Amino acid sequence: MSGLLGTVVDATIGWLVQSILDNFFTGRMEAWTREIGLAEDVEKLKFQMRDVQMVLAAAEGRRIDNMPLALSLDGLRELLYDSEDVMDELDYYRLEQQITEGKGCSAPTGTNLEGSYVSSSTLSSVVKSVCSATSQITDWISRGRKRKREEEGPAHCNMTTSVPIESKVYGRDAERDKIIELLINGKSSELNVLPLVGAIGGVGKTTLARFVYRDQRIIDHFDLQMWVCVSTDFNEARLTREILEHVCEDRQEYEKISNPDVLQNILLKNIMHKRFLLVLDDMWEEKDRIGWINFLAPLKGNQATGCMILATTRRKSVAKMIRTIADVEVNGLDGKEFWLFFRACAFGDASYEGSPSLQSIGKEIAKALKGCPLAARSVDALLNTDCSYQHWVTVRDKWKSLEVADDILPILKLSYDYLPVHLQRCFSYCSLFPEDYRFY
Numbered sequence: 001m002s003g004l005l006g007t008v009v010d011a012t013i014g015w016l017v018q019s020i021l022d023n024f025f026t027g028r029m030e031a032w033t034r035e036i037g038l039a040e041d042v043e044k045l046k047f048q049m050r051d052v053q054m055v056l057a058a059a060e061g062r063r064i065d066n067m068p069l070a071l072s073l074d075g076l077r078e079l080l081y082d083s084e085d086v087m088d089e090l091d092y093y094r095l096e097q098q099i100t101e102g103k104g105c106s107a108p109t110g111t112n113l114e115g116s117y118v119s120s121s122t123l124s125s126v127v128k129s130v131c132s133a134t135s136q137i138t139d140w141i142s143r144g145r146k147r148k149r150e151e152e153g154p155a156h157c158n159m160t161t162s163v164p165i166e167s168k169v170y171g172r173d174a175e176r177d178k179i180i181e182l183l184i185n186g187k188s189s190e191l192n193v194l195p196l197v198g199a200i201g202g203v204g205k206t207t208l209a210r211f212v213y214r215d216q217r218i219i220d221h222f223d224l225q226m227w228v229c230v231s232t233d234f235n236e237a238r239l240t241r242e243i244l245e246h247v248c249e250d251r252q253e254y255e256k257i258s259n260p261d262v263l264q265n266i267l268l269k270n271i272m273h274k275r276f277l278l279v280l281d282d283m284w285e286e287k288d289r290i291g292w293i294n295f296l297a298p299l300k301g302n303q304a305t306g307c308m309i310l311a312t313t314r315r316k317s318v319a320k321m322i323r324t325i326a327d328v329e330v331n332g333l334d335g336k337e338f339w340l341f342f343r344a345c346a347f348g349d350a351s352y353e354g355s356p357s358l359q360s361i362g363k364e365i366a367k368a369l370k371g372c373p374l375a376a377r378s379v380d381a382l383l384n385t386d387c388s389y390q391h392w393v394t395v396r397d398k399w400k401s402l403e404v405a406d407d408i409l410p411i412l413k414l415s416y417d418y419l420p421v422h423l424q425r426c427f428s429y430c431s432l433f434p435e436d437y438r439f440y
Helices: 012-024 027-035 039-059 067-102 120-152 173-184 205-213 216-221 236-247 260-271 289-300 316-322 335-347 356-368 373-383 389-402 409-417 421-430
Strands: 192-197 224-231 276-283 308-313
Touching: 027 039, 027 067, 039 067, 173 192, 173 205, 173 216, 173 308, 192 205, 192 316, 205 276, 205 308, 224 236, 236 260, 236 289, 260 289, 289 316, 308 316, 335 356, 335 373, 356 373, 356 389, 373 389, 373 409, 389 409
Parallel strands: 192 308, 224 276, 276 308
Antiparallel strands: none
């Protein structure tokens, strides 16, 4: 068993879990287990497999550095083999019953679970054993992390300011001024659309749009300002309704209306003769050109000059479809400004000059992030929880091993890997909801 120590959590357990879950999602299997009275036990095992998946996500790729954890993982693997055997046996007898009934013979009844059928007590026993093993592994992973923090000892960054990072935008003044000039100099009676394009997620498109949106020159120039998050669901009625929330004082005027034509007429009435700026944040859909044209109809009919739409998107194809003005490309921050931003996130102060060793490691990491603010925030969230030299070296080396190109996801995955197990479970649960889902 000592051979397990020093290795990493392998893929075998994950493969077993997926194999068992694949059995659950067979419609015939679900219906059959209900018929024979095992549905409740099978459902418990199904939910337990979900818990195992989340624990494995927490342990994935980690070194096994203590014998109890190694034994627990090995025991869980054996229990999962038992679970798979149980599911295979159930599926075998389901097929046997199906064939027997097809030949017109009498089949064993669903209530007779003795002998050839897996008994309810057997299945319950497997569920309890898997639950116990999963709980043990979660406990050992949490203990291991706590012990590691205690061994390294407390370390604190010198916090020299309490001003939130969000109060300052780094390195976007020139782009802000360029965009504002394009927006306020428009005198056309036609509605104009200016896209902000940045292929990398987290490069700062939304931040730049907010920077523009809140500028006093914009506030003074436009009669109305509206901000709508589009995301992957370009739904004309939803977007029109969200715009109405900005311009219509009486919600009762539109909240119970589902007819898109009526909604658009209400919108047109509320924006008539008013110069407006509409920000459409995070646009993805370029295929529904007809939907886009229909969405613009009331916005184009308000009989005011200088109305503008500012849209953010990752896709050049979206920008090409919607633009009436040449798009503005949003790239990563330049080296000097990005280092100031990185220091502000990591140390709480852009002018922080302490700890040369940490600054040296920080510069290595910052250079690899290629000016992406979201990447900096994610990595800095790992760094500023533990300002020991060894922790920063570990994060740097882990980062180098990812070999990231122009993709934010590996960075976010690194942040996820460092979350406590209970927060990883929360994250996994929340990931089941659609993007931009609203909780009421």
